Amino acid sequence: MIQVEQHGSVTVIRMARAILGRPLYWTAAYWLDGLLIDSGPRCTAHELVRVLDQVPVRQIAVTHSHEDHTGGLAALLARYPSATVYAARQALPQIADPELLQLHRYRRWVWGAPEPVDRVQSLDDVADRLCTPRYTLRAVETPGHSRDHVSYFEPSLRWLFCGDAFVGGRDLACTPEMNLFAAVSSLRTLASLRPERLFPGSGTVCRTPLPELLGKIGTLVQLAADVQKLVAGGHTTDEIVQMLFGGEPPLRWWTFGHFSAAHLVDACRQYNELVPPTGLTLPLDTAEGRRTRRPNSSTRRPSDSGDRAR
DSSP: OEEEEEETTEEEEEEOOEETTEESOOEEEEEETTEEEOOOOGGGHHHHHHHTTTSOOOEEEOSOOOHHHHTTHHHHHHHOTTOEEEEOGGGHHHHHOGGGGOOOHHHHHHTOOOOOOOOEEEGGGGTTEEEOSSOEEEEEEOOSSSTTOEEEEETTTTEEEEETSSOOSOOOOBOTTOOHHHHHHHHHHHHHTOOSEEEETTSOOBSSHHHHHHHHHHHHHHHHHHHHHHHHTTOOHHHHHHHHHSSOOHHHHHTTTSSBHHHHHHHHHHHHHHSOGGGSSOOTTSHHHHHHHSOOHHHHSOOOGGGSOO
16 A cells, blocks of 8 residues: 655655555655655555656665665665665665564564665765755664664755654554664754654654654653652562553554563663663753643644554
């Protein structure tokens, strides 16, 4: 299943495997001025090629090596053999050998396993800068969701293509690979850029990104503080999961435990090992504190199906 939307000069292409006409999980690619950011999963690769058939694809920029962002690369390069693919240096081994991703069964079923692609150039080789005839995008390191994650920022228009560095909605679960300290640091980096348009990995474009980013920082830091208090009170991980989340979410069961609230609690524990307890709660007189006291998108509306914790 594919949906296409136009946001000014940016074409948003949302992709998902559909069951009975309903998408399981949206992921997005963005096209602008001959540059494609991410390639979606393998299961929609040929649909993506058909959507792009009437436009040039001269460059492809990857945010990270996960299969729902790189699965379309092989089909795209078959259609656009002269296109240059760029990714962070840390992502190159996984793109060349997807077996390194150690895909779980549900990931193979929902998105499909990528084909190996070795025609990928490191962003280091172009000094983290991608140029099109009309735009210049700078690569920004944003680890946390994965070690190899980068975002792309167009400074003149303040467009930010952030992949999965920002995921909307309340976080209920995460994978064991999640690094909360790195994720919060990356969100602060993104907020410091003061973007005016946010293009996340789900394809749900945000027109007021700064409150969203600051709100996400505040909720994650507060969650770590809540976990710290409960740990200090002698509660076990299972008890903390029940107290903070009301138990494990359904995502825990259909991912066979890969995503779980317990992993999120563990990520908070690891965060708290690095951050002094006095730094866990935002001061109310800071910009982040003021932002997080206001309603934000995490509380105003339910999460889009493509914005749930990954």
